[in-house]
Amino acid sequence: NMLLRGIRLLSTSASKSAFVFDIDGVLIRGNKPIPQAKTALELLNKEKVPFLLLTNGGGVTEKKRAEFLSDKLGVELSANQLVQSHTPLQILGEKHAYDRILVVGGVNDEARKCALEYGFQDVIIPMDIVKQNPSVSPHHRYTVEQLSKYTREVDLLKPIEAIAVFNDPRDMGTDIQVTLDLLNSAGGLIGTQRKVPTVHRSTPLIPIIFSNDDFIWANDYPIPRFGQGAFRMVVESLYKKINNCSEMDSLILGKPYAIQYDYAKKALAKWHVELTSKHGNGHVHSSGAFAQEINNPTNLQFNRIYMVGDNPASDIKGANDNGWESMLVRTGVYNNEPLGSLVALPSAGVHDDVLEAVKYGLNQ
Numbered sequence: 001n002m003l004l005r006g007i008r009l010l011s012t013s014a015s016k017s018a019f020v021f022d023i024d025g026v027l028i029r030g031n032k033p034i035p036q037a038k039t040a041l042e043l044l045n046k047e048k049v050p051f052l053l054l055t056n057g058g059g060v061t062e063k064k065r066a067e068f069l070s071d072k073l074g075v076e077l078s079a080n081q082l083v084q085s086h087t088p089l090q091i092l093g094e095k096h097a098y099d100r101i102l103v104v105g106g107v108n109d110e111a112r113k114c115a116l117e118y119g120f121q122d123v124i125i126p127m128d129i130v131k132q133n134p135s136v137s138p139h140h141r142y143t144v145e146q147l148s149k150y151t152r153e154v155d156l157l158k159p160i161e162a163i164a165v166f167n168d169p170r171d172m173g174t175d176i177q178v179t180l181d182l183l184n185s186a187g188g189l190i191g192t193q194r195k196v197p198t199v200h201r202s203t204p205l206i207p208i209i210f211s212n213d214d215f216i217w218a219n220d221y222p223i224p225r226f227g228q229g230a231f232r233m234v235v236e237s238l239y240k241k242i243n244n245c246s247e248m249d250s251l252i253l254g255k256p257y258a259i260q261y262d263y264a265k266k267a268l269a270k271w272h273v274e275l276t277s278k279h280g281n282g283h284v285h286s287s288g289a290f291a292q293e294i295n296n297p298t299n300l301q302f303n304r305i306y307m308v309g310d311n312p313a314s315d316i317k318g319a320n321d322n323g324w325e326s327m328l329v330r331t332g333v334y335n336n337e338p339l340g341s342l343v344a345l346p347s348a349g350v351h352d353d354v355l356e357a358v359k360y361g362l363n364q
C-alpha cells in the first residue's frame with residue numbers, strides 16, 4: 001500500500017545519502033553554538049540519515065569532544081561520530097609505530113591523554129621538558145600550577161622518535177623552540193644538536209606529523225584566526241633557515257587530504273551499521289553481521305556524501321577531490337567572496353547556514 005511504499009522509499013533514500021559536518025564555523029564558533037545547528041542535526045536523526053563530524057580541530061579525546069558538543073548543541077552525539085584531525089593517528093598508535101613521541105598542542109595534557117588512548121606507549125609533551133629545565137624555553141608561559149599538575153617525570157636520555165602536532169600550540173614560543181630543537185637534534189635527544197647535513201638537508205632528524213594545515217579557522221572573533229597551518233609555516237621557515245635548504249619533509253593530515261576523507265568514509269560506514277543495528281535490536285555489538293560489516297565497511301557505499309563546510313580550502317576542496325558533494329555555508333571562514341576567487345567551488349551550492357544546507361541535501 002501507499003504508506004508502506006512511502007516508508008520503503010524513505011529508508012532507501014536515507015540509507016543512500018549521508019552527511020558530514022565540519023565543526024568550527026558550521027556547528028559552533030568558539031564556545032557558542034551556531035543557532036541552526038541543533039535543528040539541522042535533529043532533522044537528520046528524525047529522518048534516520050547517518051551523519052559524522054569531520055573537523056580539523058582536536059587536542060582532546062573523541063569522547064571528550066563528543067560530550068562537549070552534545071552539551072553545547074543539545075543533541076546527543078557519539079564519540080564514534082567524530083573524526084578529528086589526529087584521529088587517523090590511532091592506526092599508528094595501535095601498531096606501536098614509535099616507542100616515544102612528542103605530542104604538541106592542545107590544552108594542558110589533554111592531547112597526551114588522547115595519544116595514550118590511541119595506543120602510543122610513551123608520550124612526552126613540551127611542558128615535561130620545560131619542567132625539568134625551564135631554560136629550554138626562557139620565556140615560557142606555563143604557570144607553576146600547570147607545571148606541577150600536568151607534567152610527568154621523564155627520562156630525557158631516552159630518544160624521542162617522532163613529533164605529532166595534535167592541535168594548535170597554546171604556548172607557541174615553547175612549542176616552536178622544542179620542535180626545532182628535536183628536528184635538528186642528534187638522535188632525538190633533547191639538548192643535543194646534529195651537524196647540519198650536507199645531503200638530505202630537507203629531512204629532519206626525526207619525522208614530524210602535522211594533523212592539519214589550516215592557515216585560518218573561525219572562532220567567535222569577527223575575523224578568522226591563525227590555525228595549525230600557520231604554526232607549520234613558522235616551523236618550516238625556521239627549519240629552512242637553520243639547514244639552509246628550500247624544503248622540509250613532513251606528513252600532513254586533515255582536510256583537504258585524501259587520507260582524512262578515506263578514514264572518515266570508513267568511520268561513516270561503521271557508524272551507519274551501529275545506527276542500523278541499534279534501531280534493529282538494540283544489541284549493537286552482538287550481531288555477527290555487524291562485526292562482518294565493520295570489518296568490511298566498503299560494502300556500505302553511500303550514493304552521496306554531503307560535506308557541509310565553511311572553509312573552501314579544506315572542507316570544500318577535500319570533498320570535491322574525493323568524490324563527495326560539497327556545500328559551503330556563510331557562518332564561518334567564507335565571507336561572500338566571489339565564487340570564482342575560491343580555491344574550490346562547492347558542488348552543491350552556497351547556503352546561509354547548516355540547516356539550509358541539510359534541507360537542500362535532503363530534497364535532492
Ligand code: G3P
Pocket residue numbers: 022023024025054055056057058168212214216217218227228311
Ligand atoms: O583548530 C580548529 C580548526 O583548524 C578547524 O576546525 O572544525 O573548522 O575543521 P574545523
Ligand code: MG
Pocket residue numbers: 022023024025026217218309310311332
Ligand atoms: Mg570550519
